Amino acid sequence: MTVHLDCQRRHDFVLLFDVTDGNPNGDPDGGNMPRTDAETSHGLVTDVCLKRKIRNYVSTYAEYEATEEQAKHLNIFVEHHGVLNNQIRRAYTEQGIPTGKPASEVIKENNVLETLREYKHLLPAAFTFTDSEGDTEEDVIATLAYSGELTDAELKEELEKTEEIYQNKAVKKFIDALVKKAGKPDKSRANAEKARKWMCENFYDVRMFGAVMSTGLNAGQVRGPVQLTFARSFDPVLPQDLAVTRVAVTDVKDAEKLQTIGRKTLIPYGLYMMRGFYSPSLAAQTGVNDRDLELFWESLVKMWDFDRSASRGLMAPRGLYVFSHESKLGNAPAHKLFDRITAQLDNPSEPPRKFGDYQVSIDDAELPSGVTLTRLTEG
Structure with a gap:
């Protein structure tokens, strides 16, 4: 077996990627400008941004390439616009x-009945509205069911979100009576552990990255074996904010006006390094197998082609380097291994505009005993 695919080994890894004329990770608190270190102006990309790309790739792989049996174990817990409590349920x-x-x-x-029919889509997931309409009013049999799974605090929070429903006093009285009729949720530790194991088995991102799953029904907490750092550019970047105009207008009265419809934020170029860690002991707790690890390495290389956007410009992987240890506890400190990978500008007096402006150096001579370096992609 190739050592980097062994899920029972410790792995420390470095990912190099670059962006050309794009915004790799906008900051919503900063007008969606590219994230930077305020003191040094080096570019930053968050770990959660990179995990989102990994999740999206795994989801695409599960839909188009995985076998039916494989796909059952490649669900994604943190889905786009997903409801986490529904996943835990x-x-x-x-x-x-x-x-x-x-x-x-x-x-x-x-x-x-009329209120619930109009706003049934706003009901918390713990409630099920069943509507059976007949030819006459006497034939109508509509019911509201409640699973009984929420604590008093959770129930209050969920119902407060449905103001359109709960502000109707008759509906409020009906729901309160229904909740009182139901029993309290079963949140025993045994059930939580059973649920935790099921989540690890069926959700790839829970297995790899971990998750807090006690926000509704309790499925415990999972500490993931894969941890990522923020990615940081090797050199300072210069965020730019550009106006975007259009030649067509919405209304005839605006036909002679120059229409500004938005802005595009970008950096001309940046080469970034992300560092990551894989723990075999934590992987054993979540049930990670060799194929899970192989899919992870695959996603770091291929996910860029499944995440294209006009706002991101051209993003590409430029190097993935995996340091694998014979010992589960590791044969060398991770930071010393990471220091072996450097990138220097050929001409430091000129701002970089392409990957070819850098010289990437990998010091693989005299690696510590028990450490193997695997280069999965370069250039």
Whole structure:
């Protein structure tokens, strides 16, 4: 087996990537300008930004390349616009773990029925509205069911989000009576552990990155074996804010006006380094296998081609270097291994504008005993 694919080894790794005429990671607190170190003007890309790209690649792989059996274990917990508590709920419902004593009630008041019909899409996921319309009012059988899974505090928080529903006093009275009828949620440690194991088995990002899964039904917390640092550019970058105009207008009265429709923020060029760590002991706790690790390395190289955007310009991987240790505890300090990878400008007096402006050096001579360096992509 190639050593970098062995999930029972410790791995420390470095990813080099660059961006040309794009914004690799906008800061919402700074007008979406590219993130920079305020003191040095070096560019920054957050770990969560990179994890998002990894998640998106794994999700795409699961949809188009994985076998049906493989895809079952490549679900993504932190989905775009996903609801985390709904994902955690699956760990309970798909294993038949009781979430509490459920209750349901037939809706007889027209006022309550009309409100729930209009705003049923706003109901918390713990509630299920079933509407069976008949030819006459007497034939209508509509019910509202509650799973009983939420604590009092969670229930209050969820219902306060549904102001359109809960401000109707008749509906509030109906829901309060339904909740009182249901039992309290079952949050025993045994059930939480069973749910945690199911989440690790079925969700790739939980298995690799870990997650806090006690926000609704309790599936515990998982400390992930893969940890990433922020990526930092080798040299200072210069964020730019450009106006974007259009030749077409919305209304005829604006036909002679120059239309400014937005702004584009970018840096002309930046070469970034991200450092990462893989712990075999934590991987054993979450159930990571060799294929999971192989897919992770694959995603770091290929995810850029599945994350194209006009705002990001041209982003590309320029080097992935994996230091693998014979010992699970490691054979050398990670920071000393990372220091072996450097990038220097050929002409420091000129700002870089392409990867060829750099000389990347890899010191692989006399590696510490028990450490192997694997170069997965370069240039």
